Amino acid sequence: MSLLVTGIAELVTHDPATGTLHDAAVIVDGSHIAWTGPAAHAPAADERLDVQGRAVVPGFVDSHAHPVFAGDRAAEFAARMAGEPYTGGGIRTTVAATRAATDDDLRSAVRRLLTEMRRQGTTTVEMKSGYGLTVADEVRSLRLAGEVTAETTYLGAHVVPTEYADRPDDYVTLVSGAMLEAAAPYARWIDVFCERGAFDGDQARTILTAGAKAGLGLRIHANQLTEGPGVRLAVELGAASADHCTHLSDADVDALAGSGTVATLLPGAEFSTRSPYPDARRLLDAGATVALATDCNPGSSYTSSMPFCIALAVREMRMTPAEALWAATAGGARALRRDDIGVLRPGARADLVVLDAPSHLHLAYRPGVPLISTVLHDGVPL
Numbered sequence: 127m128s129l130l131v132t133g134i135a136e137l138v139t140h141d142p143a144t145g146t147l148h149d150a151a152v153i154v155d156g157s158h159i160a161w162t163g164p165a166a167h168a169p170a171a172d173e174r175l176d177v178q179g180r181a182v183v184p185g186f187v188d189s190h191a192h193p194v195f196a197g198d199r200a201a202e203f204a205a206r207m208a209g210e211p212y213t214g215g216g217i218r219t220t221v222a223a224t225r226a227a228t229d230d231d232l233r234s235a236v237r238r239l240l241t242e243m244r245r246q247g248t249t250t251v252e253m254k255s256g257y258g259l260t261v262a263d264e265v266r267s268l269r270l271a272g273e274v275t276a277e278t279t280y281l282g283a284h285v286v287p288t289e290y291a292d293r294p295d296d297y298v299t300l301v302s303g304a305m306l307e308a309a310a311p312y313a314r315w316i317d318v319f320c321e322r323g324a325f326d327g328d329q330a331r332t333i334l335t336a337g338a339k340a341g342l343g344l345r346i347h348a349n350q351l352t353e354g355p356g357v358r359l360a361v362e363l364g365a366a367s368a369d370h371c372t373h374l375s376d377a378d379v380d381a382l383a384g385s386g387t388v389a390t391l392l393p394g395a396e397f398s399t400r401s402p403y404p405d406a407r408r409l410l411d412a413g414a415t416v417a418l419a420t421d422c423n424p425g426s427s428y429t430s431s432m433p434f435c436i437a438l439a440v441r442e443m444r445m446t447p448a449e450a451l452w453a454a455t456a457g458g459a460r461a462l463r464r465d466d467i468g469v470l471r472p473g474a475r476a477d478l479v480v481l482d483a484p485s486h487l488h489l490a491y492r493p494g495v496p497l498i499s500t501v502l503h504d505g506v507p508l
């Protein structure tokens with residue numbers, strides 16, 4: 127079945143062959159885009175959707191999220207807003223709640239967040255484990271994530287769990303050995319929280335190297351709280367993405383700019399921890415590829431909203447609205463090494479968002495306003 131989407135005031139394709147079109151149309155054939163172009167030249171289709179002067183953009187690609195958890199940490203957030211600093215230690219609170227949850231409770235928690243994301247225009251989401259931190263609990267988290275997304279990431283190296291507090295090297299051995307072996311069949315990616323208080327550069331290297339050997343792609347939580355070794359390690363190991371990139375040296379920026387590693391910025395984390403934002407302008411001006419994602423998690427960034435992250439990136443990180451939208455769609459696709467999403471061109475997946483606005487500018491111009499009118503995912507309206 128084919129569908130003509132017409133009446134599009136502004137069509138942002140991210141396809142260099144067409145660019146941004148006005149008075150445009152899209153033909154969707156099954157789960158893929160068949161054609162884009164001026165509405166006056168649109169070929170015939172079985173069905174027709176007239177969006178009446180609204181803008182259409184690619185579905186958002188949230189390339190960094192932690193939605194597999196139980197409980198919340200609203201009280202920790204309130205304490206932080208009252209002046210307590212964020213250290214990452216609260217992760218263990220969520221680990222305890224997640225381990226105690228039943229499969230059904232955890233599954234419905236993941237699906238509730240997924241629904242929330244979809245309603246806000248996200249059509250692809252990466253989901254990390256990392257709140258289980260035992261072999262069985264990490265496998266369970268990845269299995270539940272794998273029920274709803276192909277982009278699953280093994281994050282056994284989120285934090286050293288309490289029971290290994292006095293022997294962290296034994297935990298690194300587990301994460302890069304038996305736990306990895308059990309998790310790999312359910313994961314596409316491996317990730318490490320490389321940070322003071324979590325895993326240092328040598329430990330991260332051991333874990334990521336083992337992950338690559340097991341056939342997983344690499345991603346790193348890098349340089350979030352301190353100017354650590356994470357970004358340079360990501361570039362050296364050919365990671366798809368270095369995420370956070372809040373505290374960067376000139377050498378880090380140069381390394382990212384000359385690499386195939388995407389700098390994924392997560393401004394929801396700085397918002398929710400009341401911290402300085404990463405310098406997106408510096409990365410873009412140096413020539414680095416920048417993505418935006420939510421970092422959706424119960425501790426440091428409990429938002430599932432890509433439009434909110436776009437608004438923050440424009441207001442607080444000096445990205446233009448067009449750069450921020452690209453980073454939240456095509457940039458996220460690059461960070462997942464995908465070329466079939468984040469772009470509206472013939473052959474790409476029919477993942478698109480109709481905005482209740484005449485142009486993409488409104489995503490940042492009207493922060494906090496529900497502007498998602500219709501979402502097509504694999505060609506199917508939600």
Ligand SMILES: [Zn+2]
Nearest residue numbers: 190192347421
């Ligand atoms: Zn994260």
